[in-house]
Amino acid sequence: MAxxxxxxxxxxxxxxxxATVARLxxxxxxxxxxxxxxxxxxxxxxxxTAAGVNSAKLRKDFSYLGSxxxxxxxxxxxxxxxxxxxxxxxxxxxPVVIVGIGNLGAALANYGGFASRGFRxxxxxxxxxxxxxxxxxxxxxxxxxxxxKIITDNGVSIGVIATPAGAAQQVCDRLxxxxxxxxxxxxxxxxxxxxxxxxxxxxxSIELQILAFHEQRKAGEEASAPEEAAGAVPxxxxxxxxxxxxxxxxxxxxxxDSGRQGxxxxxxxxxxx
Amino acid sequence: MAxxxxxxxxxxxxxxxxATVARLxxxxxxxxxxxxxxxxxxxxxxxxTAAGVNSAKLRKDFSYLGSxxxxxxxxxxxxxxxxxxxxxxxxxxxPVVIVGIGNLGAALANYGGFASRGFRxxxxxxxxxxxxxxxxxxxxxxxxxxxxKIITDNGVSIGVIATPAGAAQQVCDRLxxxxxxxxxxxxxxxxxxxxxxxxxxxxxSIELQILAFHEQRKAGEEASAPEEAAGAVPxxxxxxxxxxxxxxxxxxxxxxDSGRQGxxxxxxxxxxx
DNA sequence: ATGTCTTTGTGAACGCGTGCACAAAGATGG
DNA sequence: CCATCTTTGTGCACGCGTTCACAAAGACAT
Numbered sequence: 157m158a159x160x161x162x163x164x165x166x167x168x169x170x171x172x173x174x175a176t177v178a179r180l181x182x183x184x185x186x187x188x189x190x191x192x193x194x195x196x197x198x199x200x201x202x203x204x205t206a207a208g209v210n211s212a213k214l215r216k217d218f219s220y221l222g223s224x225x226x227x228x229x230x231x232x233x234x235x236x237x238x239x240x241x242x243x244x245x246x247x248x249x250x251p252v253v254i255v256g257i258g259n260l261g262a263a264l265a266n267y268g269g270f271a272s273r274g275f276r277x278x279x280x281x282x283x284x285x286x287x288x289x290x291x292x293x294x295x296x297x298x299x300x301x302x303x304x305k306i307i308t309d310n311g312v313s314i315g316v317i318a319t320p321a322g323a324a325q326q327v328c329d330r331l332x333x334x335x336x337x338x339x340x341x342x343x344x345x346x347x348x349x350x351x352x353x354x355x356x357x358x359x360x361s362i363e364l365q366i367l368a369f370h371e372q373r374k375a376g377e378e379a380s381a382p383e384e385a386a387g388a389v390p391x392x393x394x395x396x397x398x399x400x401x402x403x404x405x406x407x408x409x410x411x412x413d414s415g416r417q418g419x420x421x422x423x424x425x426x427x428x429x
Numbered sequence: 430m431a432x433x434x435x436x437x438x439x440x441x442x443x444x445x446x447x448a449t450v451a452r453l454x455x456x457x458x459x460x461x462x463x464x465x466x467x468x469x470x471x472x473x474x475x476x477x478t479a480a481g482v483n484s485a486k487l488r489k490d491f492s493y494l495g496s497x498x499x500x501x502x503x504x505x506x507x508x509x510x511x512x513x514x515x516x517x518x519x520x521x522x523x524p525v526v527i528v529g530i531g532n533l534g535a536a537l538a539n540y541g542g543f544a545s546r547g548f549r550x551x552x553x554x555x556x557x558x559x560x561x562x563x564x565x566x567x568x569x570x571x572x573x574x575x576x577x578k579i580i581t582d583n584g585v586s587i588g589v590i591a592t593p594a595g596a597a598q599q600v601c602d603r604l605x606x607x608x609x610x611x612x613x614x615x616x617x618x619x620x621x622x623x624x625x626x627x628x629x630x631x632x633x634s635i636e637l638q639i640l641a642f643h644e645q646r647k648a649g650e651e652a653s654a655p656e657e658a659a660g661a662v663p664x665x666x667x668x669x670x671x672x673x674x675x676x677x678x679x680x681x682x683x684x685x686d687s688g689r690q691g692x693x694x695x696x697x698x699x700x701x702x
Numbered sequence: 703a704t705g706t707c708t709t710t711g712t713g714a715a716c717g718c719g720t721g722c723a724c725a726a727a728g729a730t731g732g
Numbered sequence: 733c734c735a736t737c738t739t740t741g742t743g744c745a746c747g748c749g750t751t752c753a754c755a756a757a758g759a760c761a762t
Contacts, residue, residue, distance in 0.1 A: 472738090472740090473739075473740070485742095488739095488740065488741060488742085491740090492741055496740085498741080499739085499740080500739050500740045500741080503738095503740085504740090
């Protein structure tokens with residue numbers, strides 16, 4: 157999963173647990189597929205399999221929405237599609253703006269999954285004057301100067317940030333000041349926002365790093381049990397206290413030291429992102 | 430957050446909780462920034478603020494890695510960067526393949542955050558013969574036919590799927606058969622994989638839907654407390670049992686029925702994604 | 703109408719993650 | 733060497749999320 161939330165941690169949303177809310181789109185997608193195949197009803201078991209969860213969880217999730225099933229039969233597909241759509245707020249139109257029309261921003265603008273769920277790309281915004289007027293995904297890019305006007309004119313409340321990390325916080329501040337209350341952030345930065353503004357984060361490199369962790373673990377344990385071989389045991393944590401200028405106690409940190417290498421013999425590679 | 434894991438749910442990874450693992454990249458990023466500014470040490474409080482978490486959580490997370498801090502002083506930045514990098518497996522080189530070079534795939538290929546963390550884009554793969562040979566981000570796209578060969582020749586263990594939903598499972602199966610054991614999936618589908626293969630999912634439209642849910646809630650509660658006004662109360666769940674052909678008890682499902690509309694008077698808008 | 707069979711809805715137990723609060727460790731100054 | 737002050741590391745309690753397991757509800761056949 158590619159998410160981290162900066163939500164109001166405590167406030168339970170109208171009794172529907174956050175974890176359940178996060179799964180509703182999953183159920184909705186599975187139900188929509190069934191609906192297209194004109195399947196009238198599904199059991200919790202079938203639907204759970206299609207959504208990739210276990211059936212007890214699914215039933216409990218649905219129980220927060222109400223008693224929409226029929227015992228002995230299952231759930232009416234069309235009815236449930238509607239109920240979940242309504243609960244998620246997809247029965248209304250959500251204009252969104254995308255800020256930062258680079259490779260990623262352009263890809264997002266072209267992404268079909270947005271428009272198909274009631275999300276309408278109201279505007280594309282970029283700081284580069286050379287981009288202004290140029291159409292991306294059929295929508296002309298507008299300059300950052302117009303940001304506030306665009307948001308208020310279109311009544312936009314959801315913003316997508318796809319700028320470089322350095323510009324993200326500044327863009328975020330302007331979005332919030334202009335009235336945006338929900339932000340989907342693709343820039344690799346921690347955004348700080350006032351209370352009442354929701355931020356969700358999608359970080360591509362973090363996902364890969366998590367995979368790498370597990371991958372390393374797999375590789376390590378298949379090479380027999382006590383794989384403490386290639387530099388797995390850290391040097392004893394001797395008093396660090398500013399170990400910078402080649403101090404004797406300095407552990408093999410990357411860059412300065414030679415020795416320490418991965419099994420493949422490559423440099424540690426740590427850089428901004 | 431944009432993630433859902435299809436991990437082995439029970440198996441705790443060498444004592445490091447999954448939630449902690451997911452935060453390590455966050456800490457690493459903050460630490461790297463400090464390192465670039467040549468800051469020698471940080472307190473848990475400072476680092477926690479930079480990473481957007483609370484300091485107790487950060488200290489507990491680090492305690493799973495070992496006792497790398499110095500009481501009264503804080504953490505040595507360089508040392509910690511190295512330790513976290515090593516724990517995440519970033520001290521070695523991870524070749525990855527990206528399958529599906531559409532808008533999103535191309536954006537991923539160009540994304541700097543990959544290369545900068547030890548992830549090397551070993552190959553770009555697409556099913557379209559017209560794409561073959563065309564360079565994207567300086568790397569020539571190769572045809573799907575080469576998939577197995579590319580993976581085995583380069584010893585790739587991490588694959589990124591950026592294909593349309595329809596092709597994802599098939600691509601996934603081929604990747605797994607070829608030896609891939611970690612998959613980052615951008616296609617809006619549930620992938621089924623054998624045990625031992627990790628899948629992480631990044632779903633752009635799901636993130637927006639979650640935001641929409643909270644957004645709707647905000648809008649609803651600011652319009653005074655008992656906002657049960659515009660169609661919030663569902664019709665009583667009368668026995669559905671295949672209520673399809675205009676049966677009398679059929680609730681206001683979208684498409685068939687008229688009535689039932691959002692406050693904005695728009696159609697429910699539910700489609701594939 | 704009655705019985706059987708299927709499937710939902712949920713009470714209860716369990717486990718993980720979070721946050722508090724404090725004791726221990728060590729640095730720093732006298 | 734001792735006192736003070738800062739900051740880590742962690743024991744503990746709490747709450748959320750997951751899963752089990754089963755009673756209740758209803759469909760369906762007879």
